[in-house]
Amino acid sequence: MNEHFHVLVIGAGPAGISAAVRAAESGGHVGLLDDNPAAGGQIWRKGASLPKTARMWLARLNAASVERLHGWHVFGSPTSGVLFAERTGLASPAAEQADFIELNYDKLILATGARERFLPFPGWTLPNVMGAGGLDAMVRGGLRIKGKRIVVAGTGPLLLAVAAHLAHRGTQILAICEQAPLSRLRPFAMRLLTQPGKVAQGIGLRIATRGTHFYTGCWPVAATGRGRLESVTLQRRGKQWELPCDYLACGYHLVPNLELPRLLGCGIHEGFVTTDKWQQTSIPGVLCAGEPTGIGGVELAIVEGQIAGLAATGRVEKADDLIQKRTRGQRFVRALREAFELDPRLRALPSAETLVCRCEDVPFGVLRDYTSARDAKLHTRCGMGACQGRICGAATEFVFGWAMDSMRPPILPASLSTLAATGVGGAHDPSNTTSNQNRRDTL
Amino acid sequence: MHEHAHKSDTPAITLTVNGAAVSVAPGTTVAAAILISGSPTRISVTGKPRAPLCGMGICFECRASINGFAHRRSCQILCESGMDVRTL
Ligand SMILES: Cc1cc2nc3c(=O)[nH]c(=O)nc-3n(C[C@H](O)[C@H](O)[C@H](O)COP(=O)(O)OP(=O)(O)OC[C@H]3O[C@@H](n4cnc5c(N)ncnc54)[C@H](O)[C@@H]3O)c2cc1C
Ligand code: FES
Numbered sequence: 001m002n003e004h005f006h007v008l009v010i011g012a013g014p015a016g017i018s019a020a021v022r023a024a025e026s027g028g029h030v031g032l033l034d035d036n037p038a039a040g041g042q043i044w045r046k047g048a049s050l051p052k053t054a055r056m057w058l059a060r061l062n063a064a065s066v067e068r069l070h071g072w073h074v075f076g077s078p079t080s081g082v083l084f085a086e087r088t089g090l091a092s093p094a095a096e097q098a099d100f101i102e103l104n105y106d107k108l109i110l111a112t113g114a115r116e117r118f119l120p121f122p123g124w125t126l127p128n129v130m131g132a133g134g135l136d137a138m139v140r141g142g143l144r145i146k147g148k149r150i151v152v153a154g155t156g157p158l159l160l161a162v163a164a165h166l167a168h169r170g171t172q173i174l175a176i177c178e179q180a181p182l183s184r185l186r187p188f189a190m191r192l193l194t195q196p197g198k199v200a201q202g203i204g205l206r207i208a209t210r211g212t213h214f215y216t217g218c219w220p221v222a223a224t225g226r227g228r229l230e231s232v233t234l235q236r237r238g239k240q241w242e243l244p245c246d247y248l249a250c251g252y253h254l255v256p257n258l259e260l261p262r263l264l265g266c267g268i269h270e271g272f273v274t275t276d277k278w279q280q281t282s283i284p285g286v287l288c289a290g291e292p293t294g295i296g297g298v299e300l301a302i303v304e305g306q307i308a309g310l311a312a313t314g315r316v317e318k319a320d321d322l323i324q325k326r327t328r329g330q331r332f333v334r335a336l337r338e339a340f341e342l343d344p345r346l347r348a349l350p351s352a353e354t355l356v357c358r359c360e361d362v363p364f365g366v367l368r369d370y371t372s373a374r375d376a377k378l379h380t381r382c383g384m385g386a387c388q389g390r391i392c393g394a395a396t397e398f399v400f401g402w403a404m405d406s407m408r409p410p411i412l413p414a415s416l417s418t419l420a421a422t423g424v425g426g427a428h429d430p431s432n433t434t435s436n437q438n439r440r441d442t443l
Numbered sequence: 444m445h446e447h448a449h450k451s452d453t454p455a456i457t458l459t460v461n462g463a464a465v466s467v468a469p470g471t472t473v474a475a476a477i478l479i480s481g482s483p484t485r486i487s488v489t490g491k492p493r494a495p496l497c498g499m500g501i502c503f504e505c506r507a508s509i510n511g512f513a514h515r516r517s518c519q520i521l522c523e524s525g526m527d528v529r530t531l
Contacts, residue, residue: 035500037521042499071519073500088500088519090512115501127483127494137498141518142471143478227483227492358496359503361489386503386514391496 005031007312008105013041014298015290015305016111017061022309024064032066035073035088045140107285107312114291116251117394120356121349123223128247135249136162146170148246151232153177153220155340156253177218179343188339253340255394256292278311300329347399357392359385373402458526473517474505482530
């Protein structure tokens with residue numbers, strides 16, 4: 001299949017949905033692609049009782065003339081103006097050869113969102129140790145957790161949102177452990193007062209999690225259990241204690257999904273895509289909105305998405321009030337970053353045996369002898385497994401200070417048949433995932 | 444191991460995980476069905492059991508063979524009646 005779009009949006013979270021809706025007002029052919037089975041991104045997932053804003057935007061999307069491509073992920077870009085995508089869901093076995101699409105575009109809007117940052121500590125690879133958003137997503141996806149004992153840990157506002165939701169689902173939240181000290185959270189709480197919507201959210205959360213221990217300057221140092229998690233050891237002010245539990249929901253705030261912006265060559269500064277007033281990146285015709293430009297939450301994502309949708313269709317005059325809202329949202333981005341900055345002591349969590357690369361089972365003790373991600377990759381296979389460094393990359397960046405390795409196509413392991421059909425990925429490249437795929441296929 | 448969907452008013456979907464029947468509510472991901480079945484999603488290269496970490500298609504810990512398609516990220520695929528899921 002080969003299709004042409006005036007505006008193509010990648011990522012159907014709040015940013016991508018609002019971008020597609022506003023772009024479609026122009027009457028052009030607009031496409032919205034996402035690797036999940038339905039629109040909504042990380043926050044507007046099915047299985048959640050959706051807030052009014054979400055219902056409104058999803059209704060606008062349903063009413064708009066937008067071609068929806070769900071269950072596809074973009075993995076390559078052979079030349080500018082062209083993307084390749086592969087199916088993430090299941091197709092009939094007979095159709096597998098043709099299981100990719102070629103997408104052509106005049107304007108591209110990248111709304112690829114963010115993922116959680118995970119930090120390695122002893123026991124973090126045990127089943128039932130998940131991300132905070134990760135456990136939440138699994139529960140929205142049907143995991144039954146009623147009556148289970150849960151410890152929520154890590155950093156960021158997501159912890160409270162997740163705890164509130166899980167408590168609402170009938171779990172026992174034993175503790176919420178925020179690594180940031182109270183002294184840094186206070187100014188953040190003050191700034192929230194200038195954001196009425198967010199205060200209401202905060203108060204709602206406090207009520208929902210009443211009776212739960214909320215510790216600041218506290219984090220898990222070990223998870224133990226036979227075959228699956230049985231207990232967590234927490235540390236605060238030099239004191240350690242063990243807490244038996246069924247799940248540990250642990251995530252250290254969010255990091256942007258930069259694989260696609262990197263692949264296309266978009267300028268990146270201090271870990272985020274640089275954009276101008278109209279969400280335009282350094283690559284002409286490629287715009288970016290939402291978390292990849294700065295972790296700012298759903299409201300800012302919707303504002304940036306709309307600006308991008310309007311700008312991509314030449315209607316910037318409609319974006320004036322949105323620009324003001326964006327300026328306010330960007331203040332929130334800075335407040336978040338300062339409040340939830342990682343404590344340097346978290347770098348010392350892994351022991352020599354702690355696995356850092358979960359795909360290839362590479363322990364901390366082996367990695368600490370290397371000086372860069374590239375060096376470690378070539379000698380230990382760290383970051384060469386199925387996730388292609390998505391999990392260990394953010395960890396080694398923090399723990400060792402290694403810059404994330406540059407992306408090479410394909411940005412997700414595409415199936416052999418897809419690679420053969422598209423010709424993406426050089427056969428002689430040592431960091432190419434084609435060889436990984438071969439290996440995994442024979443496991 | 445048999446488990447029953449918690450809401451009796453919604454028709455359950457029944458699939459098999461490593462040959463054992465599991466019943467889940469519509470809208471359940473294959474990753475959740477695997478956990479409900481009591482099985483890990485995969486065994487790591489050094490032989491350790493693993494289960495979902497990210498829930499959003501990033502970590503690849505949830506990959507399983509679904510209806511004969513190998514290495515599918517089960518957290519991004521919804522259960523369908525009669526699905527054959529294999530984790531090992
Ligand atoms: C696991 C998780 C749970 C969260 N839960 C909450 C919560 O409960 N409350 C809250 O306030 N905030 C939550 N957040 C933060 C919230 O998700 C963001 O603030 C908001 O979703 C940002 O919107 P977005 O459109 O920028 O990105 P997202 O909502 O992340 O949307 C981006 C979409 O792009 C898709 N995508 C990325 N790359 C590709 C590709 N190459 N091909 C195809 N598709 C691609 C992704 O799968 C995703 O669906 C959560 C974040 C995460 C990571
Ligand atoms: S749980 Fe991480 S990819 Fe599915």
